[in-house]
Amino acid sequence: MDNLNNHIANLREDFTKGTLNESDLNKLPDLQFKTWMQQAVDGKIMEPQAFNLATVNKDNKPAGRIVYLRDFSNNQFYFYTNFNSRKGSEIGQNNYVSACFFYPELERQIRIEGTVQKANDDSSDDYFNNRPRQSQIGAWSSPQSKIITNRDELDNYILQNEKKFENKPVTRPEFWGGYIITATYYEFWQGRKNRLHDRICYELKNNNWNIFRLAP
Ligand SMILES: Cc1cc2nc3c(=O)[nH]c(=O)nc-3n(C[C@H](O)[C@H](O)[C@H](O)COP(=O)(O)O)c2cc1C
Numbered sequence: 001m002d003n004l005n006n007h008i009a010n011l012r013e014d015f016t017k018g019t020l021n022e023s024d025l026n027k028l029p030d031l032q033f034k035t036w037m038q039q040a041v042d043g044k045i046m047e048p049q050a051f052n053l054a055t056v057n058k059d060n061k062p063a064g065r066i067v068y069l070r071d072f073s074n075n076q077f078y079f080y081t082n083f084n085s086r087k088g089s090e091i092g093q094n095n096y097v098s099a100c101f102f103y104p105e106l107e108r109q110i111r112i113e114g115t116v117q118k119a120n121d122d123s124s125d126d127y128f129n130n131r132p133r134q135s136q137i138g139a140w141s142s143p144q145s146k147i148i149t150n151r152d153e154l155d156n157y158i159l160q161n162e163k164k165f166e167n168k169p170v171t172r173p174e175f176w177g178g179y180i181i182t183a184t185y186y187e188f189w190q191g192r193k194n195r196l197h198d199r200i201c202y203e204l205k206n207n208n209w210n211i212f213r214l215a216p
């Protein structure tokens with residue numbers, strides 16, 4: 001084993017910051033999510049809104065990438081992206097996804113599973129119109145997930161779009177907007193000593209959230 005592999009093989013963190021008891025949890029998982037998100041925000045942890053989004057393509061091959069959560073309520077989680085991206089095309093083939101948030105400073109993980117649909121045009125417009133102008137130009141200019149020759153190609157698209165929208169508001173491209181994950185499964189994970197972590201899950205069955213504990 002080389003030094004780096006030896007180093008990572010021996011990295012060990014014992015989790016001791018909290019516990020998760022059934023009696024402390026909200027009966028509704030979206031309210032429990034809100035509590036943990038609020039605690040992540042209050043704790044000033046970096047990028048609490050970032051999560052791993054996993055999609056699966058038509059050949060059952062999974063892919064993951066980080067995206068930003070931009071809104072949530074009533075078990076619905078919004079993120080924004082290019083509809084023609086790899087994730088967009090995979091969602092078009094299979095709308096089951098998972099989302100995973102990791103808050104190392106709180107020794108917490110939140111796993112969410114559900115299905116995705118596109119947000120309506122009004123919500124996508126509202127979000128797009130509030131983005132900084134350079135990000136709006138960027139959305140027009142990046143053929144996200146497509147092969148490009150070099151950085152110059154991207155810079156040229158940006159220049160072209162800056163010209164196109166000179167002295168004009170940048171409207172939302174129809175290939176860019178929001179997706180909404182509707183959650184049917186959650187897991188709240190709190191790290192504990194000696195890898196004996198707490199894991200509490202919520203599963204939607206017949207309109208009721210069943211709550212159960214999993215072994216770590
Ligand atoms: C912290 C962070 C936040 C990101 N947020 C977004 C996002 O909200 N939307 C997005 O399309 N890409 C976001 N990205 C870029 C994606 O990880 C990814 O590179 C891109 O969406 C293309 O993924 P795809 O080819 O699988 O579709 C983010 C990356 C990082 C590291």
